[in-house]
Amino acid sequence: MTELHNTVQGQRSAVIYIIRHGRTEANRQYILQSRVDNPLSEEGILQAERARDWFSEEGISISAIYSSPLIRALKTGQIVAGDLVPVTLDDRLLEMDYGPYEGIDLKSPPPEIKNWFGDFVHHPAPEGIESLSSVVGRAGSFLEDLRKKDPSGNILIATHAIAMKGFLEYLTPEAGGRYWSKNIRNCDVYMTRLTPEGYTVPVQVYANR
Numbered sequence: 666m667t668e669l670h671n672t673v674q675g676q677r678s679a680v681i682y683i684i685r686h687g688r689t690e691a692n693r694q695y696i697l698q699s700r701v702d703n704p705l706s707e708e709g710i711l712q713a714e715r716a717r718d719w720f721s722e723e724g725i726s727i728s729a730i731y732s733s734p735l736i737r738a739l740k741t742g743q744i745v746a747g748d749l750v751p752v753t754l755d756d757r758l759l760e761m762d763y764g765p766y767e768g769i770d771l772k773s774p775p776p777e778i779k780n781w782f783g784d785f786v787h788h789p790a791p792e793g794i795e796s797l798s799s800v801v802g803r804a805g806s807f808l809e810d811l812r813k814k815d816p817s818g819n820i821l822i823a824t825h826a827i828a829m830k831g832f833l834e835y836l837t838p839e840a841g842g843r844y845w846s847k848n849i850r851n852c853d854v855y856m857t858r859l860t861p862e863g864y865t866v867p868v869q870v871y872a873n874r
Contacts, residue, residue: 679816679859682720682727683867685829686741687712688851695771697778699763702735709737712852712873713744719854719871720745728818731811733758733825741852742823750821757803760825764793785845797845800831808835812859829855836867 687709691698705713720727727746732739734754742752766778774782777791790796811820824832826849833844836857854871857864 678861680819681811681822681857681859681864682725682819682870683822683824683829683832683855683857684716684741684745685826685849685851685853686733686735686737686823687744689737692851697763697766697769697771697774699760699767700735701767703737705737705740709741709851710744713741715874716741716852716854716871717745725819727821729753729816730821730823731755731758731807732823733760733828735759735825738823738825742821745823746821755807757807758822758824758828759803761800761827761831762795764795766791766794786842797831797834797842800827801835804828804831805835808832808864812863816859833867836864 687705689698689703689709690706691701691703693706693708727750730742730746730750730752732742732752732754734756738758739752739754743750766775769775769778781788781791781794785797822832827845829849830844830847833847833855834840834842837844850873852871852873853869855867856870857867859865
């Protein structure tokens with residue numbers, strides 16, 4: 666896996682790792698969480714520690730963290746990369762805003778949510794929920810601003826499930842919405858390389874065990 670984080674000969678290059686935060690108690694209880702600032706559960710901390718071990722085994726040293734301001738994402742990033750790695754908080758990395766549906770029980774969701782979750786692409790988000798295009802737009806804005814900074818090294822983005830799907834959709838022009846229904850587990854990691862030509866199509870490099 667070491668080829669993933671080598672610098673391109675003669676060119677400035679950065680490798681971007683995107684991670685979903687570790688599990689929270691709300692995740693365990695199947696509660697829809699968005700902007701509520703829930704901390705990691707003990708299980709979530711262990712998940713982040715296992716992801717950290719994978720990075721260490723692969724010889725990947727993170728030089729900078731960009732994180733959602735919510736503690737579950739921030740703590741995940743710090744566990745994985747280390748407390749001494751500089752952190753930049755960015756609201757564009759927040760989870761989708763579920764509006765009036767924040768905190769609902771996903772084991773018995775209202776019909777409009779069940780319908781929407783069944784087909785994100787062809788069923789519009791219920792009123793009050795942030796649109797998928799907005800999530801992709803936030804991700805794209807962040808990535809293009811990062812590109813302008815001409816970064817180098819290994820960078821970690823700590824974010825949330827739907828926000829992470831927004832990144833994957835933006836980075837994969839031919840995706841056509843396929844990531845919206847993909848199951849991204851807590852602490853799954855995807856990687857994209859930033860080269861002088863732009864971002865590469867992301868690939869999953871770590872799956873939460």
